[in-house]
Amino acid sequence: MIVTVTANAALDVTYTVPTLTVHGSHRVSSVTQRAGGKGINVAAVLAQLGHEVVVAGCAGGPTGEQIRRDLDVRGLSHRLTDLVGDSRRTVNVVDADTGDATIFNEAGPAQPKSTFDALVRDVVRLVQEVRAQVVVLSGSLPTGFPADAYARLVTQVHEVGVPVIVDADGETLALAVAAHPEIIKPNSAELASATGESDPVTGAAALRALGARDVVVSAGADGVLMLPAAGGNLRARLATPLSGNPTGAGDALVAALAAGLAGGRSNEQIVRDAVAWSAAAVLQPAAGQVDPTDVTRLESQVRTEEIV
Protein backbone atom coordinates (compact mmCIF):
# COMPACT_ATOMS: atom_id res chain seq x y z
CA MET A 1 0.00 0.00 0.00
CA ILE A 2 1.24 3.46 -0.93
CA VAL A 3 0.09 6.72 0.68
CA THR A 4 0.42 9.95 -1.30
CA VAL A 5 0.14 13.29 0.49
CA THR A 6 -1.18 16.36 -1.35
CA ALA A 7 -0.95 19.09 1.26
CA ASN A 8 -2.26 21.75 -1.13
CA ALA A 9 -4.85 19.77 -3.13
CA ALA A 10 -6.89 21.78 -5.63
CA LEU A 11 -9.94 21.50 -7.79
CA ASP A 12 -8.53 21.77 -11.31
CA VAL A 13 -11.12 23.49 -13.49
CA THR A 14 -10.71 23.54 -17.26
CA TYR A 15 -12.60 26.11 -19.32
CA THR A 16 -12.70 25.71 -23.08
CA VAL A 17 -13.21 28.97 -24.98
CA PRO A 18 -13.14 29.58 -28.73
CA THR A 19 -10.24 32.07 -28.50
CA LEU A 20 -8.84 33.83 -25.46
CA THR A 21 -8.92 37.60 -25.89
CA VAL A 22 -7.25 39.77 -23.27
CA HIS A 23 -9.91 42.09 -21.74
CA GLY A 24 -12.64 40.28 -23.65
CA SER A 25 -15.79 38.59 -22.36
CA HIS A 26 -15.92 34.84 -23.03
CA ARG A 27 -18.76 32.37 -23.01
CA VAL A 28 -17.20 29.18 -21.66
CA SER A 29 -18.20 26.36 -23.99
CA SER A 30 -17.21 23.53 -21.67
CA VAL A 31 -16.30 23.20 -18.01
CA THR A 32 -14.57 20.18 -16.49
CA GLN A 33 -13.55 19.82 -12.86
CA ARG A 34 -11.12 17.27 -11.38
CA ALA A 35 -9.36 16.78 -8.11
CA GLY A 36 -5.80 17.97 -8.71
CA GLY A 37 -2.45 18.42 -7.12
CA LYS A 38 0.69 16.41 -7.67
CA GLY A 39 0.08 13.75 -5.02
CA ILE A 40 -3.40 13.06 -6.40
CA ASN A 41 -1.93 12.64 -9.88
CA VAL A 42 0.68 10.23 -8.48
CA ALA A 43 -2.08 8.22 -6.80
CA ALA A 44 -4.18 8.16 -9.96
CA VAL A 45 -1.29 6.76 -12.02
CA LEU A 46 -0.54 4.13 -9.38
CA ALA A 47 -4.19 3.04 -9.30
CA GLN A 48 -4.36 2.82 -13.11
CA LEU A 49 -1.34 0.52 -13.06
CA GLY A 50 -2.85 -1.78 -10.44
CA HIS A 51 -1.20 -0.52 -7.25
CA GLU A 52 -3.05 0.01 -3.98
CA VAL A 53 -2.94 3.63 -2.89
CA VAL A 54 -4.66 6.06 -0.53
CA VAL A 55 -4.77 9.83 -1.04
CA ALA A 56 -3.95 11.96 2.02
CA GLY A 57 -3.51 15.73 2.25
CA CYS A 58 -5.76 18.69 2.98
CA ALA A 59 -9.12 19.80 1.63
CA GLY A 60 -11.89 21.98 3.00
CA GLY A 61 -15.12 23.79 2.34
CA PRO A 62 -17.43 23.21 -0.61
CA THR A 63 -14.50 22.95 -3.03
CA GLY A 64 -12.95 20.36 -0.73
CA GLU A 65 -16.23 18.43 -0.97
CA GLN A 66 -15.96 18.53 -4.77
CA ILE A 67 -12.38 17.23 -4.54
CA ARG A 68 -13.52 14.35 -2.32
CA ARG A 69 -16.44 13.56 -4.58
CA ASP A 70 -14.23 13.48 -7.69
CA LEU A 71 -11.85 11.09 -5.95
CA ASP A 72 -14.85 8.87 -5.13
CA VAL A 73 -16.00 8.94 -8.75
CA ARG A 74 -12.49 7.98 -9.89
CA GLY A 75 -12.34 5.15 -7.36
CA LEU A 76 -9.40 6.63 -5.45
CA SER A 77 -9.48 5.97 -1.69
CA HIS A 78 -8.83 9.10 0.32
CA ARG A 79 -8.38 10.28 3.89
CA LEU A 80 -8.09 14.05 3.60
CA THR A 81 -7.52 16.32 6.58
CA ASP A 82 -9.89 19.30 6.83
CA LEU A 83 -8.33 22.64 6.13
CA VAL A 84 -9.75 25.92 7.38
CA GLY A 85 -11.68 27.64 4.60
CA ASP A 86 -12.38 26.56 1.06
CA SER A 87 -9.87 24.54 -0.96
CA ARG A 88 -8.15 26.36 -3.76
CA ARG A 89 -8.97 26.02 -7.46
CA THR A 90 -6.85 26.26 -10.53
CA VAL A 91 -8.52 27.56 -13.67
CA ASN A 92 -7.07 26.36 -16.93
CA VAL A 93 -8.43 28.26 -19.94
CA VAL A 94 -7.91 26.22 -23.11
CA ASP A 95 -8.24 27.70 -26.60
CA ALA A 96 -10.47 25.32 -28.53
CA ASP A 97 -8.54 25.92 -31.76
CA THR A 98 -4.94 25.54 -30.64
CA GLY A 99 -5.25 23.64 -27.36
CA ASP A 100 -3.00 26.25 -25.73
CA ALA A 101 -3.66 26.82 -22.04
CA THR A 102 -3.66 29.93 -19.89
CA ILE A 103 -3.51 29.02 -16.21
CA PHE A 104 -4.69 30.78 -13.06
CA ASN A 105 -3.54 29.24 -9.76
CA GLU A 106 -5.28 30.28 -6.57
CA ALA A 107 -3.06 30.22 -3.48
CA GLY A 108 -5.75 28.81 -1.21
CA PRO A 109 -6.65 30.03 2.29
CA ALA A 110 -3.94 30.64 4.88
CA GLN A 111 -3.87 27.89 7.51
CA PRO A 112 -3.38 28.04 11.27
CA LYS A 113 -0.72 25.79 12.79
CA SER A 114 -3.44 23.37 13.87
CA THR A 115 -4.09 22.30 10.26
CA PHE A 116 -0.50 21.14 9.81
CA ASP A 117 -0.55 19.35 13.16
CA ALA A 118 -3.77 17.59 12.16
CA LEU A 119 -2.26 16.56 8.81
CA VAL A 120 0.80 15.05 10.49
CA ARG A 121 -1.38 13.16 12.95
CA ASP A 122 -3.73 11.91 10.21
CA VAL A 123 -0.90 10.83 7.89
CA VAL A 124 0.92 8.90 10.62
CA ARG A 125 -2.31 7.23 11.72
CA LEU A 126 -3.20 6.33 8.13
CA VAL A 127 0.28 4.97 7.40
CA GLN A 128 0.03 2.66 10.39
CA GLU A 129 -3.57 1.66 9.73
CA VAL A 130 -3.03 0.65 6.08
CA ARG A 131 0.52 -0.64 6.75
CA ALA A 132 1.90 1.66 4.07
CA GLN A 133 5.15 0.57 2.40
CA VAL A 134 5.95 4.03 1.00
CA VAL A 135 4.75 7.59 1.59
CA VAL A 136 4.95 10.19 -1.20
CA LEU A 137 5.00 13.93 -0.37
CA SER A 138 4.29 15.93 -3.52
CA GLY A 139 3.81 19.53 -4.47
CA SER A 140 3.42 22.88 -2.78
CA LEU A 141 2.36 23.66 0.78
CA PRO A 142 -0.70 25.66 1.86
CA THR A 143 -0.04 29.23 2.94
CA GLY A 144 0.76 29.26 6.64
CA PHE A 145 2.38 25.82 6.75
CA PRO A 146 5.89 25.77 8.26
CA ALA A 147 8.58 25.95 5.58
CA ASP A 148 10.05 22.71 6.92
CA ALA A 149 6.69 20.92 6.81
CA TYR A 150 8.05 18.13 4.62
CA ALA A 151 11.06 17.60 6.88
CA ARG A 152 8.72 17.24 9.85
CA LEU A 153 6.45 14.85 7.96
CA VAL A 154 9.43 12.76 6.84
CA THR A 155 10.65 12.51 10.44
CA GLN A 156 7.24 11.44 11.74
CA VAL A 157 6.77 8.85 8.99
CA HIS A 158 10.29 7.50 9.56
CA GLU A 159 9.42 7.06 13.23
CA VAL A 160 6.84 4.48 12.21
CA GLY A 161 9.41 2.83 9.94
CA VAL A 162 8.18 3.78 6.47
CA PRO A 163 10.32 5.25 3.65
CA VAL A 164 9.40 8.58 2.06
CA ILE A 165 9.72 10.10 -1.44
CA VAL A 166 9.65 13.90 -1.70
CA ASP A 167 8.78 15.81 -4.88
CA ALA A 168 9.10 19.50 -4.08
CA ASP A 169 11.15 22.48 -5.10
CA GLY A 170 12.78 25.61 -3.74
CA GLU A 171 12.98 26.11 0.00
CA THR A 172 10.49 23.29 0.64
CA LEU A 173 12.90 20.82 -1.01
CA ALA A 174 16.04 22.32 0.50
CA LEU A 175 14.58 22.02 4.01
CA ALA A 176 13.06 18.58 3.41
CA VAL A 177 16.38 16.87 2.69
CA ALA A 178 17.56 17.54 6.26
CA ALA A 179 15.20 14.76 7.37
CA HIS A 180 16.81 12.24 4.95
CA PRO A 181 13.90 11.17 2.74
CA GLU A 182 14.78 7.96 0.88
CA ILE A 183 14.28 9.57 -2.55
CA ILE A 184 13.90 13.14 -3.75
CA LYS A 185 12.80 13.85 -7.32
CA PRO A 186 13.71 17.31 -8.58
CA ASN A 187 13.68 18.07 -12.29
CA SER A 188 16.85 19.51 -13.82
CA ALA A 189 15.74 23.13 -13.37
CA GLU A 190 14.62 22.58 -9.75
CA LEU A 191 17.90 20.86 -8.92
CA ALA A 192 19.93 23.68 -10.50
CA SER A 193 17.83 26.30 -8.73
CA ALA A 194 18.13 24.57 -5.32
CA THR A 195 21.91 24.03 -5.56
CA GLY A 196 23.28 26.52 -8.08
CA GLU A 197 24.88 23.55 -9.88
CA SER A 198 24.04 22.93 -13.52
CA ASP A 199 25.53 19.42 -13.54
CA PRO A 200 23.01 17.00 -11.98
CA VAL A 201 25.66 14.74 -10.44
CA THR A 202 27.29 17.71 -8.71
CA GLY A 203 23.88 19.08 -7.76
CA ALA A 204 22.84 15.76 -6.23
CA ALA A 205 26.08 15.70 -4.23
CA ALA A 206 25.30 19.19 -2.93
CA LEU A 207 21.85 18.08 -1.74
CA ARG A 208 23.35 14.94 -0.24
CA ALA A 209 25.64 17.15 1.85
CA LEU A 210 22.42 18.66 3.28
CA GLY A 211 20.96 15.26 4.10
CA ALA A 212 19.52 13.88 0.85
CA ARG A 213 19.85 10.17 0.07
CA ASP A 214 18.88 8.86 -3.39
CA VAL A 215 18.30 11.61 -5.95
CA VAL A 216 16.28 11.01 -9.12
CA VAL A 217 16.37 13.80 -11.66
CA SER A 218 13.84 14.16 -14.46
CA ALA A 219 15.57 15.74 -17.40
CA GLY A 220 12.87 15.86 -20.07
CA ALA A 221 14.07 14.48 -23.40
CA ASP A 222 17.40 13.63 -21.71
CA GLY A 223 15.58 11.00 -19.72
CA VAL A 224 15.81 10.15 -16.03
CA LEU A 225 18.95 10.11 -13.88
CA MET A 226 19.08 7.79 -10.87
CA LEU A 227 21.80 9.04 -8.53
CA PRO A 228 21.80 6.74 -5.47
CA ALA A 229 23.57 7.67 -2.26
CA ALA A 230 25.30 4.28 -2.45
CA GLY A 231 26.69 5.03 -5.94
CA GLY A 232 25.93 3.31 -9.26
CA ASN A 233 24.52 6.28 -11.19
CA LEU A 234 22.20 5.37 -14.04
CA ARG A 235 20.62 7.25 -16.89
CA ALA A 236 17.57 5.85 -18.68
CA ARG A 237 15.76 7.25 -21.66
CA LEU A 238 13.64 6.26 -24.62
CA ALA A 239 15.51 5.29 -27.76
CA THR A 240 13.41 7.99 -29.48
CA PRO A 241 11.95 10.80 -27.33
CA LEU A 242 8.19 11.35 -27.49
CA SER A 243 6.38 14.62 -27.99
CA GLY A 244 3.11 15.33 -26.22
CA ASN A 245 1.77 16.91 -23.05
CA PRO A 246 4.54 17.11 -20.42
CA THR A 247 2.06 18.05 -17.65
CA GLY A 248 1.94 15.18 -15.22
CA ALA A 249 5.01 13.36 -16.59
CA GLY A 250 6.85 14.11 -13.33
CA ASP A 251 3.95 12.76 -11.28
CA ALA A 252 3.93 9.50 -13.28
CA LEU A 253 7.68 9.27 -12.71
CA VAL A 254 7.20 9.65 -8.96
CA ALA A 255 4.49 6.99 -9.10
CA ALA A 256 7.03 4.60 -10.65
CA LEU A 257 9.54 5.40 -7.89
CA ALA A 258 6.91 4.67 -5.24
CA ALA A 259 5.85 1.40 -6.84
CA GLY A 260 9.51 0.37 -7.19
CA LEU A 261 10.35 1.20 -3.59
CA ALA A 262 7.22 -0.59 -2.35
CA GLY A 263 8.02 -3.63 -4.50
CA GLY A 264 11.71 -3.82 -3.58
CA ARG A 265 12.76 -3.48 -7.20
CA SER A 266 16.35 -2.82 -8.29
CA ASN A 267 17.47 0.68 -9.18
CA GLU A 268 17.79 -0.36 -12.83
CA GLN A 269 14.20 -1.68 -12.86
CA ILE A 270 12.93 1.44 -11.10
CA VAL A 271 14.59 3.86 -13.48
CA ARG A 272 13.27 1.93 -16.50
CA ASP A 273 9.75 2.11 -15.07
CA ALA A 274 10.25 5.79 -14.34
CA VAL A 275 10.98 6.50 -18.00
CA ALA A 276 8.18 4.32 -19.32
CA TRP A 277 5.53 5.64 -16.92
CA SER A 278 6.39 9.27 -17.50
CA ALA A 279 6.52 8.76 -21.27
CA ALA A 280 3.07 7.12 -21.11
CA ALA A 281 1.81 10.21 -19.26
CA VAL A 282 3.13 12.45 -22.03
CA LEU A 283 0.78 10.65 -24.43
CA GLN A 284 -2.29 11.60 -22.36
CA PRO A 285 -4.20 14.88 -22.54
CA ALA A 286 -4.34 15.43 -18.75
CA ALA A 287 -2.12 14.88 -15.72
CA GLY A 288 -2.68 11.75 -13.64
CA GLN A 289 -3.42 9.51 -16.59
CA VAL A 290 -1.54 6.66 -18.24
CA ASP A 291 -2.66 3.85 -20.51
CA PRO A 292 -1.23 0.54 -19.21
CA THR A 293 -0.72 -0.71 -22.78
CA ASP A 294 1.45 2.36 -23.50
CA VAL A 295 3.52 1.56 -20.40
CA THR A 296 4.10 -2.04 -21.52
CA ARG A 297 5.03 -0.97 -25.03
CA LEU A 298 7.34 1.84 -23.87
CA GLU A 299 9.17 -0.32 -21.27
CA SER A 300 10.77 -2.24 -24.15
CA GLN A 301 12.06 1.00 -25.70
CA VAL A 302 13.95 2.21 -22.60
CA ARG A 303 17.76 2.26 -22.82
CA THR A 304 19.79 2.48 -19.62
CA GLU A 305 23.46 3.32 -19.17
CA GLU A 306 25.80 3.83 -16.26
CA ILE A 307 27.06 7.37 -15.80
CA VAL A 308 29.73 8.89 -13.59
Added chain:
Amino acid sequence: MIVTVTANAALDVTYTVPTLTVHGSHRVSSVTQRAGGKGINVAAVLAQLGHEVVVAGCAGGPTGEQIRRDLDVRGLSHRLTDLVGDSRRTVNVVDADTGDATIFNEAGPAQPKSTFDALVRDVVRLVQEVRAQVVVLSGSLPTGFPADAYARLVTQVHEVGVPVIVDADGETLALAVAAHPEIIKPNSAELASATGESDPVTGAAALRALGARDVVVSAGADGVLMLPAAGGNLRARLATPLSGNPTGAGDALVAALAAGLAGGRSNEQIVRDAVAWSAAAVLQPAAGQVDPTDVTRLESQVRTEEIV
Protein backbone atom coordinates in the same frame (compact mmCIF):
# COMPACT_ATOMS: atom_id res chain seq x y z
CA MET B 1 -41.71 44.35 0.02
CA ILE B 2 -40.01 43.69 -3.31
CA VAL B 3 -39.08 40.26 -4.70
CA THR B 4 -36.27 40.01 -7.25
CA VAL B 5 -35.88 36.84 -9.30
CA THR B 6 -32.42 35.77 -10.54
CA ALA B 7 -33.15 32.63 -12.52
CA ASN B 8 -29.50 32.14 -13.49
CA ALA B 9 -27.69 33.29 -10.33
CA ALA B 10 -23.92 32.88 -10.33
CA LEU B 11 -20.99 33.00 -7.99
CA ASP B 12 -18.97 35.93 -9.35
CA VAL B 13 -15.30 35.20 -8.72
CA THR B 14 -12.70 37.94 -9.19
CA TYR B 15 -9.05 37.02 -9.66
CA THR B 16 -6.44 39.77 -9.45
CA VAL B 17 -3.24 39.01 -11.38
CA PRO B 18 -0.23 41.26 -11.98
CA THR B 19 -0.61 41.12 -15.79
CA LEU B 20 -2.67 38.75 -17.90
CA THR B 21 -0.50 36.92 -20.42
CA VAL B 22 -2.18 34.73 -23.02
CA HIS B 23 -0.90 31.13 -22.60
CA GLY B 24 0.95 32.13 -19.43
CA SER B 25 0.70 30.66 -15.93
CA HIS B 26 -0.54 33.13 -13.30
CA ARG B 27 -0.37 33.13 -9.54
CA VAL B 28 -3.64 34.72 -8.48
CA SER B 29 -2.80 37.38 -5.90
CA SER B 30 -6.34 37.83 -4.62
CA VAL B 31 -9.61 35.96 -4.93
CA THR B 32 -12.99 37.40 -4.06
CA GLN B 33 -16.31 35.61 -4.41
CA ARG B 34 -19.78 37.17 -4.36
CA ALA B 35 -23.27 36.08 -5.19
CA GLY B 36 -23.98 37.59 -8.59
CA GLY B 37 -26.61 37.93 -11.25
CA LYS B 38 -28.68 40.96 -12.13
CA GLY B 39 -31.59 40.30 -9.76
CA ILE B 40 -29.21 39.90 -6.82
CA ASN B 41 -27.56 43.22 -7.70
CA VAL B 42 -31.01 44.87 -7.86
CA ALA B 43 -31.82 43.46 -4.42
CA ALA B 44 -28.51 44.60 -2.97
CA VAL B 45 -29.08 48.18 -4.14
CA LEU B 46 -32.63 48.19 -2.76
CA ALA B 47 -31.40 46.92 0.62
CA GLN B 48 -28.65 49.54 0.77
CA LEU B 49 -31.24 52.26 0.20
CA GLY B 50 -33.50 50.97 2.97
CA HIS B 51 -36.05 48.95 1.01
CA GLU B 52 -37.29 45.53 2.06
CA VAL B 53 -36.43 42.88 -0.50
CA VAL B 54 -36.18 39.10 -0.87
CA VAL B 55 -33.99 37.34 -3.42
CA ALA B 56 -35.62 34.52 -5.37
CA GLY B 57 -34.21 32.53 -8.28
CA CYS B 58 -32.25 29.30 -8.71
CA ALA B 59 -29.10 27.96 -7.10
CA GLY B 60 -27.74 24.47 -6.55
CA GLY B 61 -24.82 22.33 -5.48
CA PRO B 62 -21.81 23.53 -3.52
CA THR B 63 -21.56 26.74 -5.54
CA GLY B 64 -25.24 27.36 -4.79
CA GLU B 65 -24.40 26.98 -1.10
CA GLN B 66 -21.69 29.62 -1.49
CA ILE B 67 -24.20 31.94 -3.18
CA ARG B 68 -26.65 31.45 -0.29
CA ARG B 69 -23.93 31.99 2.30
CA ASP B 70 -22.75 35.21 0.65
CA LEU B 71 -26.34 36.51 0.65
CA ASP B 72 -26.51 35.68 4.37
CA VAL B 73 -23.26 37.54 5.01
CA ARG B 74 -24.58 40.55 3.12
CA GLY B 75 -27.85 40.46 5.06
CA LEU B 76 -29.99 39.79 1.98
CA SER B 77 -33.02 37.58 2.62
CA HIS B 78 -33.33 34.82 0.05
CA ARG B 79 -35.60 31.98 -0.95
CA LEU B 80 -33.79 30.28 -3.80
CA THR B 81 -35.16 27.29 -5.69
CA ASP B 82 -32.79 24.32 -6.03
CA LEU B 83 -31.46 23.74 -9.49
CA VAL B 84 -30.13 20.41 -10.69
CA GLY B 85 -26.33 20.38 -10.55
CA ASP B 86 -23.91 23.02 -9.43
CA SER B 87 -24.60 26.73 -9.92
CA ARG B 88 -22.51 28.47 -12.50
CA ARG B 89 -19.55 30.75 -11.80
CA THR B 90 -18.21 33.71 -13.63
CA VAL B 91 -14.48 34.34 -13.41
CA ASN B 92 -13.37 37.91 -13.78
CA VAL B 93 -9.59 38.26 -14.19
CA VAL B 94 -8.50 41.79 -13.30
CA ASP B 95 -5.07 43.18 -14.20
CA ALA B 96 -3.72 44.75 -11.01
CA ASP B 97 -2.01 47.55 -12.96
CA THR B 98 -4.76 48.71 -15.28
CA GLY B 99 -7.92 47.39 -13.63
CA ASP B 100 -8.94 45.91 -17.00
CA ALA B 101 -11.06 42.77 -16.76
CA THR B 102 -11.12 39.58 -18.81
CA ILE B 103 -14.33 37.66 -18.17
CA PHE B 104 -15.23 33.97 -18.38
CA ASN B 105 -18.93 33.16 -18.05
CA GLU B 106 -19.95 29.58 -17.38
CA ALA B 107 -23.32 28.61 -18.85
CA GLY B 108 -24.37 26.55 -15.85
CA PRO B 109 -25.95 23.11 -15.91
CA ALA B 110 -28.90 22.36 -18.22
CA GLN B 111 -32.17 22.15 -16.28
CA PRO B 112 -35.10 19.76 -16.62
CA LYS B 113 -38.56 21.28 -16.93
CA SER B 114 -39.17 20.52 -13.25
CA THR B 115 -36.71 23.23 -12.17
CA PHE B 116 -38.67 25.94 -13.97
CA ASP B 117 -41.96 24.61 -12.59
CA ALA B 118 -40.50 24.67 -9.08
CA LEU B 119 -39.25 28.24 -9.56
CA VAL B 120 -42.70 29.44 -10.67
CA ARG B 121 -44.35 27.71 -7.71
CA ASP B 122 -41.77 29.10 -5.24
CA VAL B 123 -41.96 32.66 -6.60
CA VAL B 124 -45.76 32.76 -6.49
CA ARG B 125 -45.79 31.31 -2.97
CA LEU B 126 -43.14 33.81 -1.81
CA VAL B 127 -44.94 36.76 -3.41
CA GLN B 128 -48.11 35.87 -1.52
CA GLU B 129 -46.33 35.07 1.74
CA VAL B 130 -44.40 38.36 1.93
CA ARG B 131 -47.22 40.37 0.31
CA ALA B 132 -44.84 41.62 -2.37
CA GLN B 133 -45.73 44.94 -4.01
CA VAL B 134 -43.46 44.40 -7.03
CA VAL B 135 -41.62 41.48 -8.62
CA VAL B 136 -38.46 42.06 -10.66
CA LEU B 137 -37.31 39.49 -13.27
CA SER B 138 -33.71 40.19 -14.26
CA GLY B 139 -31.08 38.62 -16.44
CA SER B 140 -30.54 35.46 -18.41
CA LEU B 141 -32.26 32.08 -18.09
CA PRO B 142 -30.60 28.76 -17.22
CA THR B 143 -30.03 26.40 -20.12
CA GLY B 144 -33.14 24.27 -20.61
CA PHE B 145 -35.63 26.87 -19.38
CA PRO B 146 -38.47 27.62 -21.83
CA ALA B 147 -37.74 30.69 -23.98
CA ASP B 148 -40.97 32.26 -22.74
CA ALA B 149 -40.09 31.64 -19.09
CA TYR B 150 -40.48 35.32 -18.20
CA ALA B 151 -43.85 35.57 -19.93
CA ARG B 152 -45.07 32.60 -17.90
CA LEU B 153 -43.70 34.05 -14.67
CA VAL B 154 -45.34 37.42 -15.40
CA THR B 155 -48.67 35.72 -15.99
CA GLN B 156 -48.47 33.73 -12.76
CA VAL B 157 -47.45 36.77 -10.70
CA HIS B 158 -50.22 38.86 -12.29
CA GLU B 159 -52.71 36.19 -11.24
CA VAL B 160 -51.91 37.01 -7.63
CA GLY B 161 -52.29 40.71 -8.38
CA VAL B 162 -48.69 41.94 -8.28
CA PRO B 163 -46.97 44.11 -10.93
CA VAL B 164 -43.78 42.93 -12.65
CA ILE B 165 -40.65 44.62 -14.02
CA VAL B 166 -38.64 42.71 -16.64
CA ASP B 167 -34.98 43.41 -17.44
CA ALA B 168 -33.98 41.02 -20.20
CA ASP B 169 -32.83 41.11 -23.77
CA GLY B 170 -33.15 39.29 -27.09
CA GLU B 171 -35.75 36.57 -27.44
CA THR B 172 -36.32 36.44 -23.66
CA LEU B 173 -37.44 40.09 -23.73
CA ALA B 174 -39.40 39.80 -26.99
CA LEU B 175 -41.40 36.86 -25.62
CA ALA B 176 -41.84 38.39 -22.16
CA VAL B 177 -43.75 41.45 -23.39
CA ALA B 178 -46.62 39.26 -24.58
CA ALA B 179 -47.59 38.84 -20.91
CA HIS B 180 -47.81 42.65 -20.40
CA PRO B 181 -45.25 43.29 -17.64
CA GLU B 182 -45.85 46.73 -16.09
CA ILE B 183 -42.33 47.94 -16.97
CA ILE B 184 -39.58 46.64 -19.22
CA LYS B 185 -36.09 48.14 -19.02
CA PRO B 186 -33.99 47.56 -22.14
CA ASN B 187 -30.89 49.65 -22.77
CA SER B 188 -30.64 51.47 -26.10
CA ALA B 189 -28.72 48.66 -27.78
CA GLU B 190 -31.08 45.95 -26.49
CA LEU B 191 -34.11 47.95 -27.63
CA ALA B 192 -32.61 48.50 -31.09
CA SER B 193 -31.65 44.84 -31.36
CA ALA B 194 -35.11 43.63 -30.25
CA THR B 195 -37.04 45.95 -32.58
CA GLY B 196 -34.69 46.98 -35.39
CA GLU B 197 -35.56 50.61 -34.52
CA SER B 198 -32.76 53.01 -33.61
CA ASP B 199 -35.15 55.65 -32.23
CA PRO B 200 -36.19 54.64 -28.70
CA VAL B 201 -39.68 56.14 -28.96
CA THR B 202 -40.34 54.17 -32.16
CA GLY B 203 -38.73 51.09 -30.62
CA ALA B 204 -40.90 51.35 -27.52
CA ALA B 205 -43.97 51.62 -29.74
CA ALA B 206 -42.90 48.45 -31.57
CA LEU B 207 -42.60 46.54 -28.28
CA ARG B 208 -45.91 47.97 -27.12
CA ALA B 209 -47.53 46.50 -30.24
CA LEU B 210 -46.30 43.11 -28.94
CA GLY B 211 -47.79 43.67 -25.49
CA ALA B 212 -45.34 45.92 -23.61
CA ARG B 213 -46.69 48.60 -21.28
CA ASP B 214 -44.30 51.19 -19.79
CA VAL B 215 -40.84 51.14 -21.38
CA VAL B 216 -37.82 52.61 -19.61
CA VAL B 217 -34.67 52.88 -21.71
CA SER B 218 -31.21 53.31 -20.24
CA ALA B 219 -29.16 55.33 -22.66
CA GLY B 220 -25.82 55.74 -20.87
CA ALA B 221 -24.62 59.33 -20.87
CA ASP B 222 -27.88 60.31 -22.63
CA GLY B 223 -29.72 59.49 -19.42
CA VAL B 224 -32.92 57.55 -18.88
CA LEU B 225 -36.05 57.66 -21.05
CA MET B 226 -39.40 56.93 -19.42
CA LEU B 227 -41.87 56.02 -22.18
CA PRO B 228 -45.20 55.20 -20.47
CA ALA B 229 -48.00 53.40 -22.31
CA ALA B 230 -50.30 56.23 -21.21
CA GLY B 231 -48.06 58.88 -22.81
CA GLY B 232 -46.07 61.66 -21.18
CA ASN B 233 -42.57 60.68 -22.31
CA LEU B 234 -39.77 61.95 -20.09
CA ARG B 235 -36.02 62.09 -20.34
CA ALA B 236 -33.87 62.55 -17.24
CA ARG B 237 -30.12 62.93 -17.01
CA LEU B 238 -27.40 64.42 -14.91
CA ALA B 239 -26.47 68.01 -15.67
CA THR B 240 -22.91 66.68 -16.09
CA PRO B 241 -22.44 62.99 -16.94
CA LEU B 242 -20.21 60.91 -14.62
CA SER B 243 -17.45 58.58 -15.61
CA GLY B 244 -16.76 55.37 -13.72
CA ASN B 245 -17.69 51.70 -13.77
CA PRO B 246 -20.90 51.18 -15.79
CA THR B 247 -21.28 47.55 -14.59
CA GLY B 248 -24.36 47.40 -12.42
CA ALA B 249 -25.70 50.82 -13.40
CA GLY B 250 -28.64 49.12 -15.14
CA ASP B 251 -29.36 47.03 -12.05
CA ALA B 252 -29.42 50.14 -9.84
CA LEU B 253 -31.79 51.74 -12.35
CA VAL B 254 -34.13 48.74 -12.14
CA ALA B 255 -33.94 48.94 -8.35
CA ALA B 256 -35.19 52.55 -8.57
CA LEU B 257 -38.06 51.49 -10.83
CA ALA B 258 -39.05 48.76 -8.37
CA ALA B 259 -38.90 51.12 -5.38
CA GLY B 260 -40.91 53.71 -7.31
CA LEU B 261 -43.57 51.24 -8.38
CA ALA B 262 -43.81 49.83 -4.84
CA GLY B 263 -44.07 53.33 -3.36
CA GLY B 264 -46.63 54.65 -5.86
CA ARG B 265 -44.33 57.43 -6.96
CA SER B 266 -44.98 59.60 -10.02
CA ASN B 267 -43.23 58.86 -13.29
CA GLU B 268 -41.20 62.05 -12.89
CA GLN B 269 -40.04 61.01 -9.41
CA ILE B 270 -39.25 57.51 -10.62
CA VAL B 271 -37.15 58.63 -13.57
CA ARG B 272 -35.22 61.07 -11.37
CA ASP B 273 -34.45 58.26 -8.92
CA ALA B 274 -33.50 56.03 -11.82
CA VAL B 275 -30.84 58.48 -12.96
CA ALA B 276 -29.50 59.18 -9.47
CA TRP B 277 -29.36 55.51 -8.41
CA SER B 278 -27.64 54.35 -11.58
CA ALA B 279 -25.18 57.26 -11.43
CA ALA B 280 -24.39 56.33 -7.82
CA ALA B 281 -23.67 52.76 -8.99
CA VAL B 282 -21.23 54.09 -11.61
CA LEU B 283 -19.17 55.54 -8.75
CA GLN B 284 -18.74 52.10 -7.13
CA PRO B 285 -16.13 49.49 -8.07
CA ALA B 286 -18.56 46.54 -8.21
CA ALA B 287 -22.14 45.87 -9.32
CA GLY B 288 -24.87 45.88 -6.67
CA GLN B 289 -23.38 48.74 -4.68
CA VAL B 290 -24.44 52.34 -4.09
CA ASP B 291 -23.56 54.85 -1.41
CA PRO B 292 -26.77 56.47 -0.09
CA THR B 293 -24.98 59.82 0.31
CA ASP B 294 -24.08 59.73 -3.41
CA VAL B 295 -27.74 59.09 -4.23
CA THR B 296 -28.90 62.08 -2.19
CA ARG B 297 -26.29 64.36 -3.71
CA LEU B 298 -26.94 63.18 -7.28
CA GLU B 299 -30.76 63.51 -7.00
CA SER B 300 -30.32 67.29 -6.91
CA GLN B 301 -28.30 67.22 -10.13
CA VAL B 302 -30.92 65.41 -12.23
CA ARG B 303 -32.61 67.40 -15.01
CA THR B 304 -35.85 66.12 -16.51
CA GLU B 305 -37.59 67.19 -19.71
CA GLU B 306 -40.63 66.09 -21.65
CA ILE B 307 -39.92 64.49 -25.00
CA VAL B 308 -42.16 63.50 -27.91
